[in-house]
Amino acid sequence: MNFLEPYIEPQPKLTTDPDWWRGAVIYQIYPRSFQDSNGDGIGDLAGIIHRLPHVADLGVDAIWISPFFRSPMKDFGYDVSDYNDVDPMFGTLGDFDALVGRAHSLGLKVVIDLVMSHTSDQHPWFKESRSSRDNAKADWYVWADPKPDGTPPNNWLSIFGGSAWQWDGERMQYYLHNFLKEQPDLNFHCPAVQDALLAMARFWLERGVDGFRLDTVNFYVHDKQLRDNPPLPPEEQNDTTAPSVNPYNFQDHLYDKTQPENIEFLKRFRALMDEFPAITSVGEVGESQRGMQVQADYTKGHDRLHMCYGFDFLSNIFPTATRIDEVMRRFAAEAPDSWACWAFSNHDVVRHATRWNLDEAQRRLYAAILLALRGSVCLYQGEELGLTEAYVAFEDLQDPYGIEFWPKFKGRDGCRTPMPWVTDNQNGGFSDSKPWLPVAMEHLPMSVAAQQGDPASTLAFYREMIAFRRAHPMLVKGGYEPLAAQDGLLAFNRTLGATRMLCVFNMTDREQTVPLPPGDWQQDKGAPFASWIGEGGAVLPAFAAFFALDGAQP
Known part of the structure; x- marks a missing residue:
């Protein structure tokens, strides 16, 4: 299998809206x-x-x-x-x-x-930084002396487990790594x-x-002062930054x-x-x-x-x-x-x-x-x-x-x-x-x-x-008006100027009929869902969505 292609000259920058990213x-x-x-x-x-x-x-x-x-x-x-x-x-x-x-x-x-x-510990910057305390890149990484008993300078933890500090015998100091010990943290104060x-x-x-x-x-x-992180109350500990088995979640990360x-x-x-x-x-x-x-x-x-x-x-x-x-x-x-x-x-x-x-x-x-x-x-x-x-x-x-x-x-x-x-x-x-x-x-x-x-x-x-x-600018760059969120039903409007699009989602395994809010709603059937407007409002099969435009929309 060989997918190598001849060298392709880079194309000119795409001349698009400088805000192309908004809604991309x-x-x-x-x-x-x-x-x-x-x-x-x-x-x-x-x-x-x-x-x-x-x-x-x-x-x-x-x-x-x-x-x-x-x-x-x-x-x-x-x-x-x-x-x-x-x-x-x-x-x-x-x-x-x-x-x-x-x-x-x-x-x-x-x-x-x-x-x-952070970089790799194999980056030339780190190799130079660890070589001495007075080289040109000595302060490019986060170095700190141990406590008098030889332990790390504070209680900061690594997301990948254990202390966020690794002892370096060449420089005789600890360096900071928020992730693997092979990923020393750069010093942005420099x-x-x-x-x-x-x-x-x-x-x-x-x-x-x-x-x-x-x-x-x-x-x-x-934190320049390398202050200890305080403990996080158990009721606030969660696994959104690290998995629940990781003691990283036991700290309130105020300083690292x-x-x-x-x-x-x-x-x-x-x-x-x-x-x-x-x-x-x-x-x-x-x-x-x-x-x-x-x-x-x-x-x-x-x-x-x-x-x-x-x-x-x-x-x-x-x-x-x-x-x-x-x-x-x-x-x-x-x-x-x-x-x-x-x-x-x-x-x-x-x-x-x-x-x-x-x-x-x-x-x-x-x-x-x-x-x-x-x-x-x-x-x-x-x-x-x-x-x-x-x-x-x-x-x-x-x-x-x-x-x-x-x-x-x-x-x-x-x-x-x-x-x-x-x-x-x-x-x-x-x-x-x-x-x-x-x-x-x-x-x-x-x-x-x-x-x-x-x-x-x-x-x-x-x-x-x-x-x-992509066919509806209000979905790309428009505003957002929350309408309903209960019983497995989510509804909101997306707006752009005077135009509104009603977006309704049936998040249950049963059909739901949802009354339409005030407005002259016309269903947009361009979305890949088999919903429709019935006598009581929008009829959404199980796990379906409904989209409608208000009034005479483009």
């Missing part, structure tokens, strides 16, 4: 598991190029590519050893340029994943660190990227992350982006107690990030009608000047079809809800096929997070197994060799080839629903 549908690609082109069992950039027509056919606006930079792969690319190069396992800088060119030719923007809170990261971002902007997804954006800055100085760096980052046309940014906010407020702080006005996402819909909390309504109302109240980005699944959480135990009808309904909410949307590869979480045996695990907390928490490998492209192949058309993670056998009947051309398939549903969203 962004498709996340986890490159290790998307398509292998060279037979080593690992996906790569050439494989992405080959499969981009599938993504473009969905009707999405952009792709977000998880890290492909040089890395020892202790955390599969989220431990970067060279920010300005492609890891050979994924290809070359030429392959990346070709990918940008191909994406742009298909009308797709390209968003890349920047990991700036101006030179900020300058170097901004130069790195400029490198990729000049190569033609259209924006950045910022990994763990609220982890950039730590989400410091006010971060906002000044984000302003510098935005100023850089504003030098280029039509660039966007979406920050990942890992904050359980104050997540929505952090999103508001990081995105308000026009001099910070464009949008952020939290874990409101990425947690195990089932999104009932009242839950969705509560999240939307709270966002409107706490972040009135901000734009949200919503997702149900990504590379870090159990796929939502499994996490919420959804059958096929429910998966489609929740996709419709996601695509009707006010905000931008991230879809994770395979979501359009209805993929469930895959079982990965312990001996096949790759994720250090899962290995650490097995068996109560099985890690992230189950959502990272390879995409199934065809059914009649044990590797699903992903690779000619043994894949880095096994292909889930239950995914093969759900492959792209199996669903392609079937108007009743989940894939066809996603294409129709994304097209329906």
Whole structure:
């Protein structure tokens, strides 16, 4: 299997609305598991190029590519050893340029994943920093002396388990790592660190990227005084940032992350982006107690990030009608000047079809809800096929997070197994060799080839629903008016100027008739649901949606 193509000259930037990101549908690609082109069992950039027509056919606006930079792969690319190069396992800088060119030719923007809170311990910056206490990069990472008894300087914990401090015998100090010990945290209190990261971002902007997804954006800055985190009351402990088996949840993380100085760096980052046309940014906010407020702080006005996402819909909390309504109302109240980005699944959480135990009808309904909410949307590869979480045996695990907390928490490998492209192949058309993670056998009947051309398939549903969203500007960039949320019924209006669209969702397994609110409602039958207007109002079959326009609408 060889998908390498001739070098493609990067296309000119897509000359679109600078606010293209507002309401955009962004498709996340986890490159290790998307398509292998060279037979080593690992996906790569050439494989992405080959499969981009599938993504473009969905009707999405952009792709977000998880890290492909040089890395020892202790955390599969989220431990970067060279920010300005492609890891050979994924290809070359030429392959990346070709990918940008191909994406742009298909009308797709390209968003890349920047990991700036930490690097790999193999990065030259860290190697120099640890070599002495007086070298040129001595303060580029977070170093601290031990307590008199030799223990770490404070009680901060790592998300991946244990203390967030690792002793370094070469420098005779502890260094901070919020994740793996092989992922030392950069010191954002050092101006030179900020300058170097901004130069790195400029490198990729000049190569033609259209924006950045910022990994763990609220982890950039730590408390200079290294104060202990206070305990978190048991009734507030949850598993939205870390799994419930992780003692990380026992602390209120007041000092190890989400410091006010971060906002000044984000302003510098935005100023850089504003030098280029039509660039966007979406920050990942890992904050359980104050997540929505952090999103508001990081995105308000026009001099910070464009949008952020939290874990409101990425947690195990089932999104009932009242839950969705509560999240939307709270966002409107706490972040009135901000734009949200919503997702149900990504590379870090159990796929939502499994996490919420959804059958096929429910998966489609929740996709419709996601695509009707006010905000931008991230879809994770395979979501359009209805993929469930895959079982990965312990001996096949790759994720250090899962290995650490097995068996109560099985890690992230189950959502990272390879995409199934065809059914009649044990590797699903992903690779000619043994894949880095096994292909889930239950995914093969759900492959792209199996669903392609079937108007009743989940894939066809996603294409129709994304097209329906794109056809109605109020669903893309309009306002939001909550109407009802009870008894498995969710209803809201999306508005744009004087136009209104009524959106109603029956989240039960029984037919419901819903009285229409005041207005001259005309059903829009462009959405892929068999609802209708009856004598008592809108009639919605089980797990169905209803959309109507008020009055003489375009």
